Amino acid sequence: MKTTFELADVVRFFGAELADKTELTPLQLKVLGKIVVCRTAALGGHEEACENCGTVRYSYNSCGDRHCPKCQAAKQAFWIDDLVRATLPVKHYHLVFTVPHHLNAICLHNQRRYYDLLFAAVWNTLRSFGYSHFGVETGAVAVIHSWGQNLSLHPHIHCLVPAAGYALDGKWKNIDRSGTYLYPVHQLSSAFKGKFLDSLKRALRKQNELSLFNNQIQQAYQTKWVVYCEPSLANAEHVIKYLGQYTHRVAITNQRILNIAGGKVTFIAKDYRDRAVKKPVTLGGVEFLRRFTLHILPRRFVKIRRFGIYNHTVKRHLELQFVPQVKPGIDTLIKKQQPTETNVERFARLTGINPCLCPVCKTGRMVTIRELPRIRSPARGCFYKLYYSLKFGPLGKFNKNG
Helix, strand or coil: CCCCCCCCHHHHHHHHHHHHHCCCCCHHHHHHHHHHHHCHHCCCCCEECCCCCCCCCEEEEECCCCCCCCHHHHHHHHHHHHHCCCCCCCCCEEEEEECCCHHHHHHHHHHHHHHHHHHHHHHHHHHHHHHHHHHHEEEEEEEEECCCCCCCCEEEEEEEEEEEEEECCEEEECCCCCCCCCCCHHHHHHHHHHHHHHHHHHHHHCCCCCHHHHHHHHHHHHHHCCCCCCCCCCHHHHHHHHHHHCCCCCCCCCEEEEEEEECCEEEEEEEEEHEEEEEEEEHHHHHHHHHHHHHCCCCCCCCCCEEECHHHHHHHHHHCCCCCCCCCCCHHHHHCCCCCEEEHHHHHHHHCCCCCCCCCCCCEEEEEEEEEECCCHHHHHHHHHHHHHHHHCCCCCCCCCC
Protein backbone atom coordinates (compact mmCIF):
# COMPACT_ATOMS: atom_id res chain seq x y z
CA MET A 1 0.00 0.00 0.00
CA LYS A 2 1.44 3.34 -1.03
CA THR A 3 1.85 5.79 1.80
CA THR A 4 0.60 9.35 1.55
CA PHE A 5 3.46 10.86 3.54
CA GLU A 6 7.19 10.37 3.23
CA LEU A 7 10.27 11.21 5.25
CA ALA A 8 11.13 13.78 2.58
CA ASP A 9 7.88 15.62 3.44
CA VAL A 10 8.90 15.78 7.10
CA VAL A 11 12.26 17.27 6.11
CA ARG A 12 10.57 19.86 3.87
CA PHE A 13 8.12 20.91 6.58
CA PHE A 14 10.45 20.97 9.59
CA GLY A 15 14.03 20.97 8.27
CA ALA A 16 14.54 24.72 8.44
CA GLU A 17 13.17 24.95 11.99
CA LEU A 18 15.39 22.08 13.08
CA ALA A 19 18.44 23.81 11.62
CA ASP A 20 17.55 26.98 13.54
CA LYS A 21 17.21 25.16 16.85
CA THR A 22 19.92 22.48 16.54
CA GLU A 23 23.58 22.49 15.56
CA LEU A 24 23.48 20.05 12.68
CA THR A 25 26.73 18.73 11.26
CA PRO A 26 27.55 19.16 7.56
CA LEU A 27 27.02 15.42 7.08
CA GLN A 28 23.56 15.54 8.65
CA LEU A 29 22.63 18.49 6.43
CA LYS A 30 23.91 16.69 3.36
CA VAL A 31 21.87 13.56 4.16
CA LEU A 32 18.69 15.58 4.75
CA GLY A 33 19.27 17.44 1.50
CA LYS A 34 19.63 14.17 -0.41
CA ILE A 35 16.45 12.75 1.09
CA VAL A 36 14.49 15.82 -0.01
CA VAL A 37 15.48 15.50 -3.67
CA CYS A 38 15.58 11.69 -3.98
CA ARG A 39 13.60 10.48 -7.02
CA THR A 40 12.61 14.00 -8.04
CA ALA A 41 13.40 16.08 -11.12
CA ALA A 42 16.24 17.72 -9.18
CA LEU A 43 18.42 14.66 -9.77
CA GLY A 44 17.38 14.09 -13.37
CA GLY A 45 16.17 10.81 -14.80
CA HIS A 46 14.80 9.38 -18.02
CA GLU A 47 11.59 9.11 -19.98
CA GLU A 48 10.41 5.59 -20.78
CA ALA A 49 7.84 4.21 -23.18
CA CYS A 50 6.26 0.76 -23.49
CA GLU A 51 7.18 -1.14 -26.65
CA ASN A 52 3.73 -2.74 -26.70
CA CYS A 53 1.08 -0.15 -25.73
CA GLY A 54 3.07 3.10 -25.86
CA THR A 55 2.54 4.04 -22.21
CA VAL A 56 4.94 6.82 -21.16
CA ARG A 57 6.55 6.92 -17.71
CA TYR A 58 9.03 9.32 -16.10
CA SER A 59 11.61 7.74 -13.79
CA TYR A 60 13.79 9.99 -11.67
CA ASN A 61 17.19 9.10 -10.25
CA SER A 62 17.69 8.15 -6.61
CA CYS A 63 20.11 9.84 -4.23
CA GLY A 64 21.80 6.55 -3.28
CA ASP A 65 22.30 7.57 0.35
CA ARG A 66 22.23 4.68 2.83
CA HIS A 67 20.01 6.67 5.20
CA CYS A 68 17.31 7.26 2.55
CA PRO A 69 14.25 4.97 2.82
CA LYS A 70 13.83 4.98 -0.99
CA CYS A 71 17.29 3.66 -1.84
CA GLN A 72 17.69 0.39 0.04
CA ALA A 73 15.42 -2.20 -1.63
CA ALA A 74 17.86 -3.37 -4.32
CA LYS A 75 20.89 -3.21 -2.02
CA GLN A 76 19.10 -5.29 0.59
CA ALA A 77 17.94 -7.92 -1.90
CA PHE A 78 21.41 -8.26 -3.46
CA TRP A 79 23.13 -8.44 -0.05
CA ILE A 80 20.84 -11.25 1.09
CA ASP A 81 21.40 -13.13 -2.17
CA ASP A 82 25.19 -12.76 -1.94
CA LEU A 83 25.30 -13.92 1.68
CA VAL A 84 23.09 -16.92 0.96
CA ARG A 85 25.57 -17.98 -1.72
CA ALA A 86 28.53 -17.60 0.67
CA THR A 87 27.00 -19.09 3.81
CA LEU A 88 28.12 -22.36 5.29
CA PRO A 89 25.47 -25.13 5.24
CA VAL A 90 25.41 -25.44 9.02
CA LYS A 91 23.19 -24.29 11.86
CA HIS A 92 23.24 -20.56 12.55
CA TYR A 93 22.22 -18.54 15.58
CA HIS A 94 20.90 -14.99 15.79
CA LEU A 95 22.27 -12.95 18.71
CA VAL A 96 21.65 -9.31 19.62
CA PHE A 97 24.13 -7.38 21.79
CA THR A 98 22.62 -4.28 23.42
CA VAL A 99 24.14 -1.60 25.64
CA PRO A 100 22.12 0.31 28.28
CA HIS A 101 20.90 3.84 27.65
CA HIS A 102 23.15 5.21 30.41
CA LEU A 103 26.00 5.28 27.85
CA ASN A 104 24.13 7.28 25.19
CA ALA A 105 25.95 10.49 26.08
CA ILE A 106 29.28 8.80 25.38
CA CYS A 107 27.93 7.51 22.09
CA LEU A 108 26.87 10.98 20.96
CA HIS A 109 30.21 12.41 22.03
CA ASN A 110 32.10 10.27 19.49
CA GLN A 111 29.92 7.90 17.48
CA ARG A 112 32.67 6.38 15.35
CA ARG A 113 34.83 5.43 18.32
CA TYR A 114 31.86 4.13 20.30
CA TYR A 115 30.56 1.91 17.49
CA ASP A 116 34.05 0.60 16.67
CA LEU A 117 34.53 -0.39 20.30
CA LEU A 118 31.10 -2.02 20.31
CA PHE A 119 31.95 -4.15 17.27
CA ALA A 120 35.30 -5.14 18.80
CA ALA A 121 33.72 -6.13 22.14
CA VAL A 122 31.07 -8.23 20.41
CA TRP A 123 33.58 -10.17 18.31
CA ASN A 124 36.08 -10.60 21.18
CA THR A 125 33.26 -12.05 23.28
CA LEU A 126 32.08 -14.45 20.57
CA ARG A 127 35.63 -15.49 19.70
CA SER A 128 36.60 -16.22 23.31
CA PHE A 129 33.43 -18.26 23.86
CA GLY A 130 34.08 -20.22 20.67
CA TYR A 131 37.51 -21.25 21.97
CA SER A 132 36.50 -21.81 25.60
CA HIS A 133 33.32 -23.81 24.95
CA PHE A 134 34.05 -25.69 21.73
CA GLY A 135 37.73 -25.11 20.92
CA VAL A 136 37.05 -23.58 17.50
CA GLU A 137 37.69 -20.37 15.59
CA THR A 138 34.15 -19.51 14.64
CA GLY A 139 32.84 -16.46 12.80
CA ALA A 140 30.07 -13.90 12.61
CA VAL A 141 28.30 -11.46 10.33
CA ALA A 142 27.45 -8.38 12.41
CA VAL A 143 25.14 -5.44 11.67
CA ILE A 144 24.83 -2.35 13.84
CA HIS A 145 21.57 -0.52 14.52
CA SER A 146 21.29 2.62 16.58
CA TRP A 147 17.54 3.17 16.94
CA GLY A 148 14.54 1.94 18.83
CA GLN A 149 10.98 1.84 17.52
CA ASN A 150 10.28 5.40 18.67
CA LEU A 151 13.53 6.68 17.04
CA SER A 152 15.31 6.98 20.38
CA LEU A 153 19.03 6.24 20.56
CA HIS A 154 19.36 2.51 21.18
CA PRO A 155 22.66 1.09 19.85
CA HIS A 156 22.73 -2.68 19.36
CA ILE A 157 24.39 -5.23 17.09
CA HIS A 158 22.68 -8.14 15.33
CA CYS A 159 24.94 -11.15 14.75
CA LEU A 160 24.65 -14.25 12.60
CA VAL A 161 26.91 -16.92 14.14
CA PRO A 162 27.59 -20.34 12.58
CA ALA A 163 27.70 -23.48 14.73
CA ALA A 164 31.01 -24.55 13.19
CA GLY A 165 34.63 -23.49 12.84
CA TYR A 166 38.27 -24.53 12.69
CA ALA A 167 39.82 -26.36 15.63
CA LEU A 168 43.33 -25.58 16.80
CA ASP A 169 44.71 -28.56 14.86
CA GLY A 170 43.31 -27.13 11.63
CA LYS A 171 40.45 -29.58 11.26
CA TRP A 172 36.93 -28.46 10.49
CA LYS A 173 34.52 -29.00 13.37
CA ASN A 174 30.73 -28.78 13.47
CA ILE A 175 29.30 -27.76 16.82
CA ASP A 176 26.68 -30.27 17.93
CA ARG A 177 24.81 -28.17 20.42
CA SER A 178 22.09 -30.14 22.21
CA GLY A 179 20.72 -27.13 24.12
CA THR A 180 18.51 -24.36 22.82
CA TYR A 181 21.19 -21.68 22.62
CA LEU A 182 24.74 -21.64 21.33
CA TYR A 183 26.27 -20.19 24.52
CA PRO A 184 24.99 -19.64 28.09
CA VAL A 185 23.18 -16.32 27.93
CA HIS A 186 24.12 -15.05 31.39
CA GLN A 187 27.81 -15.81 30.92
CA LEU A 188 27.76 -14.22 27.47
CA SER A 189 26.10 -11.06 28.82
CA SER A 190 28.55 -10.73 31.69
CA ALA A 191 31.60 -11.22 29.45
CA PHE A 192 30.34 -8.72 26.87
CA LYS A 193 29.63 -6.14 29.56
CA GLY A 194 33.13 -6.42 31.00
CA LYS A 195 34.93 -6.32 27.65
CA PHE A 196 33.01 -3.32 26.33
CA LEU A 197 33.20 -1.20 29.48
CA ASP A 198 36.91 -1.93 29.93
CA SER A 199 37.71 -0.93 26.36
CA LEU A 200 35.51 2.15 26.64
CA LYS A 201 37.29 3.27 29.81
CA ARG A 202 40.70 2.81 28.20
CA ALA A 203 39.65 4.85 25.16
CA LEU A 204 38.26 7.67 27.32
CA ARG A 205 41.31 7.66 29.57
CA LYS A 206 43.59 7.91 26.54
CA GLN A 207 41.77 11.09 25.46
CA ASN A 208 41.61 12.48 29.03
CA GLU A 209 37.80 12.26 28.92
CA LEU A 210 37.12 9.59 31.53
CA SER A 211 36.21 12.12 34.22
CA LEU A 212 33.50 13.57 31.96
CA PHE A 213 31.59 10.29 31.78
CA ASN A 214 32.57 8.48 34.95
CA ASN A 215 29.03 8.64 36.39
CA GLN A 216 27.52 7.10 33.24
CA ILE A 217 30.02 4.26 33.28
CA GLN A 218 29.37 3.52 36.95
CA GLN A 219 25.63 3.37 36.21
CA ALA A 220 26.32 0.94 33.37
CA TYR A 221 28.34 -1.30 35.70
CA GLN A 222 25.40 -1.44 38.11
CA THR A 223 22.91 -2.29 35.35
CA LYS A 224 22.13 -5.85 34.30
CA TRP A 225 23.05 -6.45 30.66
CA VAL A 226 21.20 -9.01 28.55
CA VAL A 227 22.33 -10.52 25.25
CA TYR A 228 19.32 -11.70 23.29
CA CYS A 229 19.72 -15.19 21.80
CA GLU A 230 17.36 -17.03 19.50
CA PRO A 231 17.17 -20.80 19.14
CA SER A 232 19.04 -22.24 16.20
CA LEU A 233 17.53 -22.59 12.76
CA ALA A 234 18.92 -25.38 10.61
CA ASN A 235 18.04 -23.52 7.41
CA ALA A 236 20.75 -20.88 7.10
CA GLU A 237 18.91 -19.17 4.25
CA HIS A 238 15.94 -18.48 6.51
CA VAL A 239 18.21 -16.92 9.15
CA ILE A 240 19.94 -14.76 6.55
CA LYS A 241 16.68 -13.47 5.15
CA TYR A 242 15.60 -12.69 8.69
CA LEU A 243 18.85 -10.85 9.37
CA GLY A 244 18.53 -9.16 5.97
CA GLN A 245 15.57 -7.25 7.34
CA TYR A 246 18.05 -5.37 9.54
CA THR A 247 21.04 -4.87 7.24
CA HIS A 248 19.84 -2.03 5.04
CA ARG A 249 16.95 -0.81 7.14
CA VAL A 250 16.87 2.89 7.97
CA ALA A 251 15.62 4.43 11.19
CA ILE A 252 12.14 5.11 9.77
CA THR A 253 10.49 3.86 6.59
CA ASN A 254 7.94 5.81 4.59
CA GLN A 255 5.35 3.10 5.19
CA ARG A 256 5.41 3.79 8.93
CA ILE A 257 4.58 7.50 8.62
CA LEU A 258 0.81 7.94 9.03
CA ASN A 259 0.24 11.68 9.18
CA ILE A 260 1.85 15.13 9.28
CA ALA A 261 -0.45 17.74 10.78
CA GLY A 262 -0.44 20.52 13.34
CA GLY A 263 3.34 20.60 13.56
CA LYS A 264 3.45 16.93 14.56
CA VAL A 265 4.29 13.61 12.92
CA THR A 266 2.39 10.40 13.65
CA PHE A 267 3.98 7.06 12.84
CA ILE A 268 3.61 3.37 13.65
CA ALA A 269 5.89 1.75 16.26
CA LYS A 270 5.96 -1.64 17.97
CA ASP A 271 5.41 -1.55 21.71
CA TYR A 272 7.64 -4.33 23.05
CA ARG A 273 6.25 -3.82 26.52
CA ASP A 274 2.88 -4.92 25.14
CA ARG A 275 3.71 -8.05 23.09
CA ALA A 276 5.14 -5.97 20.21
CA VAL A 277 1.71 -4.58 19.31
CA LYS A 278 1.90 -1.88 16.64
CA LYS A 279 0.66 1.46 17.96
CA PRO A 280 0.61 5.04 16.63
CA VAL A 281 3.19 7.39 18.15
CA THR A 282 3.06 11.17 17.78
CA LEU A 283 6.07 13.46 18.06
CA GLY A 284 6.64 17.09 17.27
CA GLY A 285 7.96 17.50 13.75
CA VAL A 286 11.25 19.04 14.90
CA GLU A 287 11.74 16.38 17.58
CA PHE A 288 11.01 13.65 15.02
CA LEU A 289 13.73 15.00 12.72
CA ARG A 290 16.14 15.54 15.61
CA ARG A 291 15.81 11.90 16.59
CA PHE A 292 16.27 10.81 12.98
CA THR A 293 19.54 12.72 12.67
CA LEU A 294 20.91 10.84 15.70
CA HIS A 295 21.09 7.74 13.51
CA ILE A 296 23.07 9.21 10.63
CA LEU A 297 26.28 7.19 10.72
CA PRO A 298 29.73 8.79 10.40
CA ARG A 299 31.08 9.18 6.90
CA ARG A 300 32.38 5.89 5.41
CA PHE A 301 31.55 3.99 8.57
CA VAL A 302 31.22 0.24 7.87
CA LYS A 303 27.99 -0.91 9.50
CA ILE A 304 28.09 -4.53 8.26
CA ARG A 305 31.20 -6.46 9.29
CA ARG A 306 32.43 -10.05 8.92
CA PHE A 307 34.57 -11.75 11.53
CA GLY A 308 36.43 -15.02 11.91
CA ILE A 309 35.79 -17.62 9.23
CA TYR A 310 33.42 -15.20 7.47
CA ASN A 311 36.12 -12.55 7.18
CA HIS A 312 37.73 -12.67 3.74
CA THR A 313 41.26 -12.03 5.05
CA VAL A 314 41.01 -14.71 7.73
CA LYS A 315 39.56 -17.17 5.23
CA ARG A 316 42.52 -16.70 2.91
CA HIS A 317 44.93 -17.07 5.83
CA LEU A 318 43.30 -20.33 6.90
CA GLU A 319 43.48 -21.69 3.37
CA LEU A 320 47.23 -21.03 3.29
CA GLN A 321 47.89 -22.25 6.83
CA PHE A 322 46.25 -25.67 6.72
CA VAL A 323 47.05 -28.38 4.20
CA PRO A 324 44.18 -29.59 1.98
CA GLN A 325 44.44 -33.17 3.27
CA VAL A 326 43.66 -32.04 6.81
CA LYS A 327 41.26 -29.22 6.07
CA PRO A 328 38.09 -29.74 4.04
CA GLY A 329 38.48 -26.50 2.09
CA ILE A 330 36.01 -23.82 3.01
CA ASP A 331 35.31 -23.29 -0.68
CA THR A 332 33.85 -26.81 -0.85
CA LEU A 333 31.46 -25.93 1.96
CA ILE A 334 30.44 -22.57 0.53
CA LYS A 335 27.90 -22.36 -2.22
CA LYS A 336 29.76 -21.08 -5.27
CA GLN A 337 26.90 -20.43 -7.67
CA GLN A 338 27.77 -17.31 -9.65
CA PRO A 339 25.01 -15.07 -11.02
CA THR A 340 24.79 -14.85 -14.80
CA GLU A 341 21.82 -12.48 -14.94
CA THR A 342 21.66 -8.70 -15.18
CA ASN A 343 20.92 -6.57 -12.13
CA VAL A 344 17.39 -5.92 -13.41
CA GLU A 345 16.75 -9.64 -13.88
CA ARG A 346 18.29 -10.41 -10.53
CA PHE A 347 16.16 -7.78 -8.77
CA ALA A 348 13.02 -9.18 -10.42
CA ARG A 349 13.89 -12.71 -9.33
CA LEU A 350 14.59 -11.73 -5.73
CA THR A 351 11.72 -9.31 -5.15
CA GLY A 352 9.11 -10.33 -7.69
CA ILE A 353 9.14 -6.77 -9.05
CA ASN A 354 10.22 -6.19 -12.64
CA PRO A 355 11.03 -2.48 -13.09
CA CYS A 356 11.09 -2.91 -16.88
CA LEU A 357 7.57 -4.34 -17.11
CA CYS A 358 4.87 -1.98 -18.34
CA PRO A 359 2.55 -1.09 -15.42
CA VAL A 360 -0.46 -0.80 -17.78
CA CYS A 361 -0.47 -3.69 -20.24
CA LYS A 362 1.69 -5.95 -17.99
CA THR A 363 3.32 -7.54 -21.05
CA GLY A 364 5.37 -4.84 -22.79
CA ARG A 365 8.89 -3.75 -21.86
CA MET A 366 9.65 -0.16 -20.88
CA VAL A 367 12.55 1.31 -22.87
CA THR A 368 14.33 4.64 -22.42
CA ILE A 369 13.52 7.18 -25.12
CA ARG A 370 15.32 10.22 -23.70
CA GLU A 371 17.39 11.39 -20.73
CA LEU A 372 16.06 14.04 -18.36
CA PRO A 373 18.59 16.63 -17.10
CA ARG A 374 18.91 17.71 -13.49
CA ILE A 375 16.72 20.59 -12.33
CA ARG A 376 17.69 23.07 -9.63
CA SER A 377 15.60 22.41 -6.50
CA PRO A 378 14.79 25.19 -3.99
CA ALA A 379 14.44 22.57 -1.26
CA ARG A 380 17.89 21.22 -2.00
CA GLY A 381 19.31 24.70 -2.25
CA CYS A 382 18.20 25.65 1.24
CA PHE A 383 20.10 22.74 2.76
CA TYR A 384 23.22 23.39 0.75
CA LYS A 385 23.05 27.03 1.79
CA LEU A 386 23.09 25.97 5.42
CA TYR A 387 25.79 23.39 4.70
CA TYR A 388 28.14 26.01 3.29
CA SER A 389 27.35 28.43 6.10
CA LEU A 390 28.60 25.85 8.60
CA LYS A 391 31.64 24.95 6.55
CA PHE A 392 32.81 28.34 5.37
CA GLY A 393 31.23 30.83 7.76
CA PRO A 394 27.80 32.30 8.54
CA LEU A 395 25.70 33.37 5.58
CA GLY A 396 22.67 34.22 7.63
CA LYS A 397 19.75 32.05 8.60
CA PHE A 398 17.45 30.80 5.89
CA ASN A 399 13.71 30.53 5.99
CA LYS A 400 11.37 27.74 4.97
CA ASN A 401 11.14 29.12 1.44
CA GLY A 402 14.90 28.66 0.93
